[in-house]
Amino acid sequence: MFNYYLGLAVRSLRRNVVLTVLMIAAVGVGIGASMTTLTVFRAMDADPIPQKSSQLYTVQLDNWGPKRRGLGTGDAENLQPQISYQDAMAFMHAHQGVRQSAMYLTGLALIPSNVDLKPEQVITRAAYTDFFGMFQTPFLFGGAWTGEDDENHASVVVLSRELNNKVFGGRNSVGKTLNLDGRDYRITGVLNDWNPLPKFYDLNNDKYEKSAQIYIPFTRAIDGQMASWGNYNCNGDTGPAGWEGHLRSECVWLQFWLELPTRADAERFRHYLDGYAAEQRQNGRFDWSARTRLRDVREWLVYQNAVSQEARILVLVSFSFLLVCLINAMGLMLAKIMGRSADIGVRRALGANRAAIFGQCLMEAGVIGVAGGILGLLLTALGLIGLRSLVSEGVARLTHFNLSDITIAVVLSIAATLLAGLYPTWRAAQVQPAWQLKTQ
């Protein structure tokens, strides 16, 4: 029966090639446009660390107070997206989470052993050893440095796979040294590919940029007076000049993440935070009651608008476009089916019941849906390639089509076409056999 209906549908579609092509093209173009943008949107909206996103939290604290609202860098509640060094150190020492790490983005110069080669810039993340365990970074060789290395401000380094390929030709480099800014760092591990998108733990600059090329202990970076390459916001309160003053200032420039496995742990940490803020007020550091916020990964992404304005506009536009394409296909299907009223009348007179006619016409819509879906997939692939050449490197990283996107495209295409075909099909089933035969 299915095969018979399929045969009927194909034959019927071949009878009017122009209309058929128009319908498939309309569905295909609509699916192509909407899937292209949906793929990017889904990548922006993706959970970068699904297995742990509800256990990882970041902290905000109103350390600037109400009188610095005019600077406008904070949100409606005057909360800054980053924290100061003194708060980060207090949270590190409190050790309230299973794991925790203050961190920031910086850059070092990699000095090649071959003196004829130029030094090369390496994007660096300064963090504690817990960074790796907390974010479950995959290791290709070796592992994280130890907590002792953190305490000793040790010159140790973890490499990205990319840099290890470049410098060591992809060989196991654990135990070897790397000269960074004129100092030798011992390699403790090499990460496998690890590029969470969006880069949730530091959304300050490019939200979709690559992860760092190397990781070094936070304590070593502070010792080396390595300035932040990320955002660095100050409220204007002048303290002593120099690095010491920088560390003691209310400037916010650090990210702080901690792992709290259960809701109860998070609640407990919220209490700790409120207590900490109250204590700072008692100490005379704040003359206001400072608000605090604890957000998990998903809440953080929403708060920081991980999905760009451009992506929202394009998804809206392309889905409206898909709607137009479907209305279009619906009109054409209607024209096509009603043009064959006589044919349907004969079939009804020969004993086909309404359900059979309905099924036969719906099969036609389904065939168009499948063909449109395939065309749509091709156009999506083309669209993503085109997009990659048009947008910045970060956004281009989001243009990868995966299996779930393909499934969505095909299902969406068939479902949408069937939906659009419902009315014309219903009309076909209403054809009165006697009336059609008479007009002949």
Added chain:
Amino acid sequence: MEFQPILAAMSRNKIGAVLIGVQIAITLAILVNGLFIIQQRVALSHRATGLDEPNVFTIRNQWVGNPTNMEAKLRTDLSVLRSLPGVIDATASNSAPLSNGGSSEGVNLDPDQQQATALTAVYFMDDHALNALGVKLIAGRNFTPDEVTPKIGFDDRHPPSAIIMSKALADKVFPAGDALGKSVYLAFQKTRVPIVGIVDRLQVPWTGVDDWGSKFNDNATLEPFQFESPLVHYVVRTKPGQIVNVMKAAEKALLATDRLRILEQIQTQSESRLEAYRDDHGLVVILGIVCAALIAVTAFGIVGLTSYWVAQRRRQIGIRRALGATKNAIVRYFQTENLMIAVAGALAGVALALVVNVWMMNSFAAQRLNVAYVLVGAVLVLLLGQAAVLWPALKAASIPPALATRGSM
């Protein structure tokens, strides 16, 4: 025109007319908002920085480690750059327009003020800044060499001895237009800083449409500092037509004086502009393609449905022709029919376009839609409908009157 019979005929084919009308409505809503966004992004990416753009390039210089003799290194670099043939002037800075990274400060009129009067981007540059940037000084004077003081990294927070600000900022802080010679307080510090000069235009380093800097895009201030930091931007202005050669020579000359450095982003302002507005350009191209495809799909839809109607009414058309209707009358019938549907669709489309705009204003702080766009869009879809209906209408007109006399279609 014969509206009545057309309406009567349409009422027998309601759903088809509604489908075309709805398509036209959605098409109009997308088209209007799409074109509006395109126009805004194009305007955004063409904003002038105030610099002598064709002749200015920048170099990002990163010293290896934290060298102790940074001041000497900086002086050497600047004199090397300034003495290159083809160079008009050069300066060092913490940032540059279109670089998408920089510093900002609040500008206050009162030292105890809690809300900043205005926000400004700050560029730390010496007395060569005006010449190296190629910005136009419209009032006051340049910095004197004595006013330039060393600033050792961002943590050195001593106030500048004088400032030069962009006209937009000067007008914001002193709306009476008498900023020159007045003093302001910067970054909540207690020291008064005199305004010694005003430049016509100078843009902030940030370019994104919803970036932090978009709230004060034209507010920029030059502070007379010699910025000593492991990471500096060199801004170099060349004589016309020599920029390509000078860029190559500059890289070579800098590396020849000291190899322990990393030179990155050696690019002309035009290249920086391309990079800074890449995503805006991408959005423009994609929206353009979608709008074009939308027009095509809607047009083909109209062609398809109208052709079907023509085919359905061949006999009636033949009868009309036999009764004396001219070919023109037949064409006019289909055109009027389409116009009636399109006008209804366009009215709905205008309403929809405004709703979409309000939604976008609420969710992305988009601007209010210009009414001219709505009107132009409406006229455009009406013309689109007329153009699309022409071919089937002509086909209808070519139906011979003799058809009416035959029994079958």
